Amino acid sequence: MSTLEARHITFAYSKHDALAVDDVSFVLEQGKTLGIVGASGSGKSTLAQIVGGLLKPTQGQVFFDGRDLFAQSAKEKRLLRRSIQFIFQDPLGSMEARWKVGQIIREPLDIYESHMTTHERDALCCDMLERVGLDSQVISKRAYELSGGQCQRVAIARALVLNPRVLICDECTSALDVLVQAQILNLLHDIQDEVACSYVFIGHNIAAVANMSHDILVMHKGSVVEHGDRNSILMNAQHAATKDLLKAAGVQLTETKGIYDSIKQH
């Protein structure tokens, strides 16, 4: 059953600009991961923002559970968007650096779960922190006191606190070193196994994306140049852009896979 479906998405930032996203379609099924890969400026993040409901496409439709995301009223759209959460590239930048971790994770609950008591919300925040591998004492620390990896875990906890059905990971490991990158990928794998949520996993490193994805969509200058299951893309790349990405990631593919496997064994 499809959870998220994009149909002929086209987007330009202004009338005079070239198309940032040009006629992109895909289907994401429940519990599966769609990897979107491409060089910088290929339109991956713009596409992510469109399917996440943050940007309205110039043309095309986004369906979540069969409902057109952009045909809903503002209130209904907000309720639908509760099920689609983002994890961004710059973890510290994506949160208020001076806020305490508890406040950061609790904010989505303050918006959607106003009937819950403060104590219940705090308890849920602690659960989330433990789920992403952080000590619950971190709750009273300020975001700027955390390391990059810890910050990204907090961002994941914030995204998970509303039990989303789709997580859009927009280059969520790009700013992290290879070891932390592998830990985060491992964590995301575990979460998917636990709650069967779907991921849209975006990156320019095809190695990291391949580790996560069932299907891969390769973007080049706003268009989809290849789309298929992971193995067919990795083993039988057709387009020059895909070949370039594979070539660039050649070394990293082995490194990341090695580290990822060793962490998973532990």
Added chain:
Amino acid sequence: MSTNTQKTRSRIRRGHRISWYIAVVFSAITVIVCLVSLVWTPYDPSAMDLPMRFALPSWSHPFGCDQFGRDILSRTMVAAQPACAVGFGAVSLGALAGSAIGVIATMGSRVMRAVLMRIIDGIMAFPGIMLALMLVLVMGRGLLSALIAVSVFVLPTFARISYQLSLDVNQSLAVRAAQSYGCSPVRIALCHVVPHIASALLVQLSAAIGTAMLLEAALSFLGLGIQPPLASWGTMLSESFTYVILHPHIAVAPGCALLGSVLGFNMLGDVISDVLTQRGNHAA
């Protein structure tokens, strides 16, 4: 590090410390004098004592007496009240309204943004004093008119600053993230935008208090603000204008009080800016 550089830095630090002292002392004196004058003044500020006309400063009248024999110290103290009322009241009102307009403009559609900011540009196109004069002439003389005129005078500055700062904050990833987990525009404005722009507005607020006090004095000087026999530094300066050649001492106290207050609050803006920058650097 060379000795010369160290000396220069230490001189700059000393300079900063002096301006901090001046700012804090002068603005604190203004506020304290205003509060004290509410409950106590050496003499009744409106009581005339004709034998004491133009009396020079003495132990009984430290700043002397004016053309009606009224104690200048008492009148200078009481005149701090309209200055502070306009300084704090009008600026707070103008800052609140201006900042709200600036923040709301960034939340709205392009049309709403354009309309609001063109209105602000329109108000800004008038020279400040001309705008204040026009408003006072329309609304009538008095403290309330001066207060509203000064509010309208400071409003566009705050609207412009908050608009620009809010635009920058709205572009940040933190705000995009907040939108992604469903924050409403109002919540984004209150929880994510306002805390970021508050420090810059606070600096502007302090500087605007000095400017507002000066404007109130200017309106009163021209006879459009506080009306005699009520005391205002502007009114006192205006009244002393006729006698300033023969009796210059009657202009000294209100002039110095105005100078000290404006200087103090203007420099307080710089001090707050320094403190916030240092705190920001420390946090970074």
